[in-house]
Amino acid sequence: MQEIPLDLIAAESSVAAGVAAMERIHGRHLADMTSDEQAQARSHWRSQVEEVLSAVRDAHAEVAAAGGGRAVLTFADAGGDQVDVGVAFEPDLRELPNGDVEGTPAQLLALSAIEAIAEAEEEE
DSSP, X not given: OOOOOHHHHTSHHHHHHHHHHHHHHHGGGGGGSOHHHHHHHHXXXXXXXXXXXXXXXXXXXXXXXTTOOEEEEEEEEOSTTOEEEEEEEESOOEEOTTSOEXXXXXHHHHHHHHHHHHHXXXXX
């Protein structure tokens, strides 16, 4: 079996292939849904695929240094000028009692980027 770079496991092309597979498996239900429900289903499938592929990649990656973490951001064209944004955290972020979030430096940077994207979208 040929080795592939670990980053390709969770690359956009892999995620797109996974989402296409989910649509083949579950797509028969799409015809009964509104366009908003279809978009929500596809978004849900994408999140599931991203999580699975991240787990596969991590299973093959070297063990991160103690206390290390990872955040994977994905940006996918969603038609027209729309972009779907996804994020996967490993390990999961932890919400603190005061409402703050605890994570590794990489995870907190990714979270800041996602928040900035959301703020920019709201301004538009």
